[in-house]
Amino acid sequence: MKKLINDPQSVVAESVEGFGLAHADVVQVHTDPLFVSRAGGAVSGKVGLVSGGGSGHEPLHAGFVGDGMLDAAVPGAMFTSPTPDQIAPAFAAADGGAGVLAIVKNYTGDVLNFETAAELADADDLTVRTVVVNDDVAVEDSLYTAGRRGVAGTVAVEKIAGAAAARGDDLEAVVAVAEKVVANxxxxxxxxxxxxxxxxxxxxxxxxxxxxxxxxxxxxxxxxxxxxxxxxxxxxxxxxxxxxxxxxxxxxxxxxxxxxxxxxxxxxxxxxxxxxxxxxxxxxxxxxxxxxxxxxxxxxxxxxxxxxxxxxxxxxxxxxxxxxxxxxxxx
Amino acid sequence: MKKLINDPQSVVAESVEGFGLAHADVVQVHTDPLFVSRAGGAVSGKVGLVSGGGSGHEPLHAGFVGDGMLDAAVPGAMFTSPTPDQIAPAFAAADGGAGVLAIVKNYTGDVLNFETAAELADADDLTVRTVVVNDDVAVEDSLYTAGRRGVAGTVAVEKIAGAAAARGDDLEAVVAVAEKVVANxxxxxxxxxxxxxxxxxxxxxxxxxxxxxxxxxxxxxxxxxxxxxxxxxxxxxxxxxxxxxxxxxxxxxxxxxxxxxxxxxxxxxxxxxxxxxxxxxxxxxxxxxxxxxxxxxxxxxxxxxxxxxxxxxxxxxxxxxxxxxxxxxxx
Known part of the structure; x- marks a missing residue:
């Protein structure tokens, strides 16, 4: 294995650190726990959008944090779901007082951990709605998934729901737009x-x-x-x-x-x-x-x-x- | 060899055709001879910028055609210099009446073929000035080059000279900016x-x-x-x-x-x-x-x-x- 890395254990943290340095005008990186949020912080009155998943799929998701798309992204270890205690603070960072939409690719671990994080947020009186992306027509059920997998269509869900949130749609309306993209x-x-x-x-x-x-x-x-x-x-x-x-x-x-x-x-x-x-x-x-x-x-x-x-x-x-x-x- | 191609002989033409279809708002593709120019045509009174070189280095150069950067790009065969009869019509397509700057990576074939094309253009009363990019410090002289090779620094030359042309600099001034980038x-x-x-x-x-x-x-x-x-x-x-x-x-x-x-x-x-x-x-x-x-x-x-x-x-x-x-x- 030849890779431009220092250590398999540190590659995600070092890569996200580099990403934050290169794009400091757009994002800020939080290290404990690890997540990425908009440089300017949450936008007051706007629905917050959060996504995340295993690392190794870059630029998904941190590359889509910024104006008109995501408010926060949560990178897990390589090909490994992020943990609820990473996701919950990302929800809080994305919260502008209008609730948060979580966009989750359909993998069992991702769905479960985002759900647990949403329960943690709910205990803090933050409303989180979740839309699960399942665009991959190749197989029903697979190694890590019940039902269809979420793959590249996620970019369209994040872009379009992000634009709906940016124009001022409320949480129900942003959820509806995201579900419309998922359906199509x-x-x-x-x-x-x-x-x-x-x-x-x-x-x-x-x-x-x-x-x-x-x-x-x-x-x-x-x-x-x-x-x-x-x-x-x-x-x-x-x-x-x-x-x-x-x-x-x-x-x-x-x-x-x-x-x-x-x-x-x-x-x-x-x-x-x-x-x-x-x-x-x-x-x-x-x-x-x-x-x-x-x-x-x-x-x-x-x-x-x-x-x-x-x-x-x-x-x-x-x-x-x-x-x-x-x-x-x-x- | 596994590749997403149909035929080694047609891959460049098919790829550039797909590129033109995907980015029709920004570029137009000319097929005989093969080159890419701005969708809107040359900008009257603006210095035209043209680059090119062997294919296989995408998005260089066609990916940099558009407002604020190149007016035309000439893709050669894979890792092979474009020919003078491809380059000369690209010069003509980029000509807005203020002359043309050719940005050439320092490879012997590229330098020679752009020079021949500039002579053809000169015979048609089109002034072409050339700036050669040689940013690679690894080696002096190499397999295809006398002197240092031109590599990724070319992006900076094309971006910055393109911005100088867009703000209305004349040919001498655009050449001077391009040379300043090359020097630094x-x-x-x-x-x-x-x-x-x-x-x-x-x-x-x-x-x-x-x-x-x-x-x-x-x-x-x-x-x-x-x-x-x-x-x-x-x-x-x-x-x-x-x-x-x-x-x-x-x-x-x-x-x-x-x-x-x-x-x-x-x-x-x-x-x-x-x-x-x-x-x-x-x-x-x-x-x-x-x-x-x-x-x-x-x-x-x-x-x-x-x-x-x-x-x-x-x-x-x-x-x-x-x-x-x-x-x-x-x-």
Missing amino acids: VRSMGVALTACTVPHAGKPSFDLPEDEIEIGIGIHGEPGRRRIKAAPADEITEMLLTPVADDLGLASGEQVLLFVNGMGGTPQSELYVVYRQARRLLEGRGVQVTRSLVGNYVTSLEMQGASVTVLRLDDELAALWDAPVRTAALHW | VRSMGVALTACTVPHAGKPSFDLPEDEIEIGIGIHGEPGRRRIKAAPADEITEMLLTPVADDLGLASGEQVLLFVNGMGGTPQSELYVVYRQARRLLEGRGVQVTRSLVGNYVTSLEMQGASVTVLRLDDELAALWDAPVRTAALHW
Whole structure:
């Protein structure tokens, strides 16, 4: 294992420290317990947004803390849920007096620990509502999850709910917008290679030199099937078709198309995938009116990509377009 | 070799096509010959900025086309200089009547082909001035270069010269700003793994499982030395020290610190490197007042990073801060 780290035990703390130094205009880092919040503190009267999860998926989630998106993010150990005693102070830091929305990817540990933290917050008279993201159509139930997993679609939930909170929606309304995104976003991914979690020291699974895994999870959990390596256009069709079918996309609809890199994929390859996913959508009569391409929900240095489609209406498109100022998304 | 491509011969064209579709609000793609220009066309009365080079380093250069940065970019084949007949029409597309600045990384093929294209432009009464970027302190002369190589510092040259052109500087003044950046920016990189150029089909060099290459070039050209894998803080010091020494940084000076990923490095590791580079600079009494961390000048899926330091004065800091709206940099 070759990595630019000092020690598997300190990599998360050191990385988050570096992140805080590089983006001090946008975030502040709290070390005991570890979480990240907006540089300016909670916004009075605004619904606070908090997310979090295992580290190793950067820029998710700390990269999305800032104006128009999250108020706080809680990084767990590598591929490990953050603990309730990390999450509860993040809720408090995000509290501007209008309640807090927790955006949680559907992994059993995350759901459980955010729920426990919400109970702790409730005991302090802070109302926390939770929306669980489960956009991965690859498998029902998996290694760490009951029901579908939450993957790259989380970026859309955080961006759009963040914009709703920023425009002044109350907690119920922000929850409703977040649930609307969850209901209309689907994803599926492929791995060409495994990744190595630092404290494990060896690849998280074995993938032969001539095989790829369709439907991979962001921790390398098994997907739908292994196949021989194939041309990008064929792989893209294997990802896009179940996504579009699950959404029941009809001709004339408008969507956001998001091609996400798993961390170790050259950007040139992501655009090859984007090109084909777009052609397939247009072939169904679906209009791609918003796009995102890049490494946003990663699995360390895994090579691979995922395709996410979000069905848009005018409200979701406007909230997607609304200004955002975070380390990883900025417009 | 497992890659998300269809065919090594078509990957650049397909990728640039996808890039153009995803970012149609910012760029337009020309296919015969292949180059990328601003969506709105040349800006009348503004100095045009053009860069280019081999593909495989994305988002460099097409990702930097847009308001406040480049007017056109010319992608060659993978790790191969673009040809003069690609570059000359890009010059013409960038021409707003105030002349064109070509920003060229110091590789023999790039320098030669941009020079030939400038002669073609001159025959059409278009004045092209060229600034060569040579920020890599690792080696004097290398596999493809006489003199120092041009690497990640190119981003700073393109951003800052782009801002100078956007504020209305004339050609001589934009050239002077670009040369000032070149004179004050230095970089050095490390590779943990090699990358595989699609048409080659095998890694561009061999690096044993327990060794890393200090001073690597962005095409995998040999660096200063191979060493056993070491902690990130030690590696970072091996990169930062020659950079800071070559710049002759003195206590009290202000800098931009840019940690660039080579394409396959987890973001968490880049921030570990940033943290240590910043500590080392601060230990010298140098103030880091601007930061950039991410994959901006890559080598396909290579794992590794480079450290770039730009000495700032008020003018360069203001030009760095000026608005930019491109696919890869946006503020």
